[in-house]
Amino acid sequence: MAMASDSQAEPYGEFVDLASVPRTRFFHHHPFIERLRRAVHFDFIAVSGLDIDRFRFGRGQSIDTNLPPGYMEAYAAEKLYLSDPLVAASVDGKDVVCDAEVFVSAPPSARLQQLMTSFGVLNRTLFPLRRGEHVYGAITFIRTVPFNADEVDFLKRICEATHVAITKPLMDRFAADTLKLTYGELICLRLASHGLTSERIAAESGYQVDTVNTYMKSAVKKVGASNRTEAIAEAIRRRLIE
CATH class of the missing domain: 3.30.450.80 (Transcription factor LuxR-like, autoinducer-binding domain)
Incomplete structure (x- = not known):
């Protein structure tokens, strides 16, 4: 071993x-x-x-x-x-x-x-x-x-x-690889954890608002959550975001 x-x-x-x-x-x-x-x-x-x-x-x-x-x-x-x-x-x-x-x-x-x-x-x-x-x-x-x-x-x-x-x-x-979270999904989760709306996340990240919403929906599904708030909590628990 x-x-x-x-x-x-x-x-x-x-x-x-x-x-x-x-x-x-x-x-x-x-x-x-x-x-x-x-x-x-x-x-x-x-x-x-x-x-x-x-x-x-x-x-x-x-x-x-x-x-x-x-x-x-x-x-x-x-x-x-x-x-x-x-x-x-x-x-x-x-x-x-x-x-x-x-x-x-x-x-x-x-x-x-x-x-x-x-x-x-x-x-x-x-x-x-x-x-x-x-x-x-x-x-x-x-x-x-x-x-x-x-x-x-x-x-x-x-x-x-x-x-x-x-x-x-x-x-x-x-952990992120195991859940197959993409870079964009992690960025959006991290910014959302700071209380930012989709519009603010788009401004901070450079993504379009529709792209942000798509990333968030995908992240919610991948971490097994039912909504954005639960997804953020799960990402923090798994230490994927600070």
Whole structure:
């Protein structure tokens, strides 16, 4: 599996689309993670999923982690995520799940238990990230000693910010491409987010008013919104516009 650099000048610039990016990306000393580790110590972390359709948690599509490559390679090659009780519990649940609780009623397979023990991947505590009814991502913290209630509460509060910090380079590079938004559509969305009417957008962008309206209608459809206001909110949420 490919090793992503922590200091790429243009993150993922070598890849033509999101599907061509390695599904698992390893890091060692990510600045955000190191700061977080000083607040609550943990051994490993896995940041799963993207806030984009088809790249959601549970489908093995996107993972940034410092877990041992040997563990991840075996876990992925043997598709253990399909039978991992922790994954199943997190997709169906709405709150934090951990191995100690899940394994009581759904013990891991002998192979998964062997891998976890061999690599020291113990006491996984998973925080699902939801968008409506869908789990789009998850943060899993791993530590030999179980996390206490105060630590779990803190990590739960910081999870969404952690997911954004780690996945931002991918989202910045590919979210617009994934939705197939054009340059003109993005420009019109950005100007509309400042409260400009179609006429003002036309004056600012140099497009004709009819062109602006066409771009806006197309953008609304592509982001799955029902009107201009919803499209702007969705574009901001996906960090397509500031």
